[in-house]
Amino acid sequence: MWWEKASDSANLISFNEYPYLVYGRVSTEKDEQVSSLENQVDICRNWLERNNFEWNEKAIVIDNGISGTVLLARAAMQLILEKARKREIKMVLFKSIHRLARDMKDSLEIKEVLLAHGVRVVTIEEGYDSLYEGKNDMKFEMFSMFAAQYPKSLSVSISAVLAAKVRRGEHIGGKLPYGFRGKDKKMVIHEEEAEVIRYIYDLYNNFGYGFKKITNILNEGLRKGEVLGPQSKDKWQVTTVQRILRNPTYCGVFVLNRYTKIKVGGRKKQIENPPEKWVTFKDHHPKIISIEDWEKANNKEYTSNKTRITAWNEFRGISKCSECGSNMVIVQSYKKKKDGTRTEWKYLKCSAYRRSGEHACVNHTPIQYEDFREFVLKRLKRKGKKISVDFGSNFHDQKKAEIKHLEKEINIIEENRKELIDLYIEEKLITKAEFLVKRKEYEENILRMKDRMFVLQQDEEVKIDISNIQEAFQQLENTEEDLRHAFEILIEEINIHPEGNVDIKYTFEFKGK
Incomplete structure (x- = not known):
């Protein structure tokens, strides 16, 4: 059987025969000291060589500087799961379950996905090998529980040590306060x-x-x-x-x-x-x-017994001061009349000027929030009528261009691979050894490009919420509703100048009709 150990080097199991991945992860510089990536890779390599597998440097995938308790941010782990679903790998090695994940739910979920797609899971320190454990999950679950408990126990221990230092009057690290x-x-x-x-x-x-x-x-x-x-x-x-x-x-x-x-x-x-x-x-x-x-x-009594409620700003994080780049925030004010009634209004002001006055920025000409909102709505509606939006290529053109380039390169290599077969089988212009070496090179290049494509697509899925621009334009018709979401989709940034001029940078590409 393919998993049986060989008696000599002639029976090494090659990477092409048995594709595997070696996973490594460190979350902090402190973690790097005790469980470096080099250490993890070396332990996995030693296991492979002892079990007569051919070592391949290209099999290493790394999540560097990412916590084991946060699965969504781990692109390399997501790549492993994707390759398992495509049945492109047969085995994954981890130095320990601590490297796999430190959340029990994540550990079990990762293992289930891998096993369900016929991938052998090996964690070297615990001596767990799914090939020999069969359906006995108790061992894996027990070590996963210990791995999940470790950061919690460590946190308790650290808290106790910190408390002891504080009792002795020591400073426990971090930036000291002013003074x-x-x-x-x-x-x-x-x-x-x-x-x-x-x-x-x-x-x-x-x-x-x-x-x-x-x-x-x-x-x-x-x-x-x-x-x-x-x-x-x-x-x-x-x-x-x-x-x-x-x-x-x-x-x-x-x-x-x-x-x-x-x-x-x-x-x-x-x-x-x-x-x-x-x-x-x-x-x-x-x-x-x-x-x-x-x-x-x-304990000081403030100017009012009422809780001050900050006005809702549909443009927060979008509207910027043209002079210093700080956010434009809403300032509320009122004017009391002789008859006791009062007129209230809210206007936009540079947050840096609001915090520190003229020492930080300049005072803008007051722009009432409602007037500003109406102005932006008119500009957007005018754009919506005059432009033809290409919804298929609005976002992340650079990444999409790279994906397209990779697809083109893969097609070229596929054609070259077909020509290679003709050279070997029909025209007999190359030897079998030359054919095997070149075919392996083509296959590795294709796999590398597909992995890169996956990472690009995964990065978009995890980090970017691409909403429907057409729907956002439609939402603008409901002017009485909260349009924060629509503004976020359609507007990248609004620069407001001190004299009241406004520059709007849109998120969408367009062509004039």
Whole structure:
């Protein structure tokens, strides 16, 4: 049988006879130190050679810098599954189940797809080989469970170590907040920056200034050389001031376990834990401001008891300032009349100017949001009437051109392969050895090109949501509805100039009628 071991080198199983793939994955630089790609490949190569398989460097597929808990982002693994479905491979080798996946559901799903298409699965460290295990899945499931539990156990262990370090007053890594420096694993006060922190709290608590007013004062002092700027930035911003006033680090408090990562739809997402899960350490490091000052800043009554609701912006992320490239955001305002009634409106403003004033950007001529929306709708409807949209080639022309080129190259090689058969069988112009070498070269080139085509197509499927442009144009007729989705499909970017001029860049290719 083809799986029986050979007694000498003459009976090596060649790659062409038994096509296999060797899968490797590392997720971080730290992971690279203990389980490098070279190490994984070397272990798999050793197994192949011991079992009398011919080694082939081209059989290696790699997911580099991608977590084993996130299947959707792993293009190399998706390629393996696709080749299994096409029955182009007979075996896949993994150094361990940890490399295959660290989510039990993903591990079992990958194994089922491979086995269902006749692919032999080997994980070397666990000694699992589907050829000999048969239908006994207990071994694989047990090791998959251990692999899935490993990152959770590791997380608990790391949390315990971090908590011990925090109890000793050590800084546990990451960027230190403004006003602090690291020394002998401890947080120490940077006095010049600390003076700015105290100044911010004084302006907020004792003068009653808001975030924007404080930001303007700091930037004016920065311009005159009287105030230090924030780390890694050339000016103060509203969000920076807000973070400083909300950060308990400045009163000597350190909060552990505030955030966690969860898996949503095959991808990781960071969320904030409920406060009852936070672990708070008081007097962890020197205070820049007193606890009383911090509590006063964070218990302050704001201008209104009502919750301010940010206006819905159908152009968020699409409309940009032409001067600095920042997003244009909605600012709400109102005017109260003598009779008690008030007129409300909302207009667009550069977010950088809104955060930091003239130190960041220029003030735009006010454009009311409703007027802007009506203007964009008219431009789009006019385009929809005047152009003929080529829906088959609107997106990712470069990738489609490469796919088309690959298809052409494959057809040429196929023709060459047919001519090669004629040269060998009919015209007898080449030897059998020459024929086999050239045929192998053609087949490898075809496989390589098909793999590249798959990766290009897979990349589009995973990362790009291509919506129907024609449908988006139709949605524009319902002007009373939320048209955010339609705007996203039809518009790549809108640049708004300070004087009110607007440039629109569309996502679609068109030809004039």
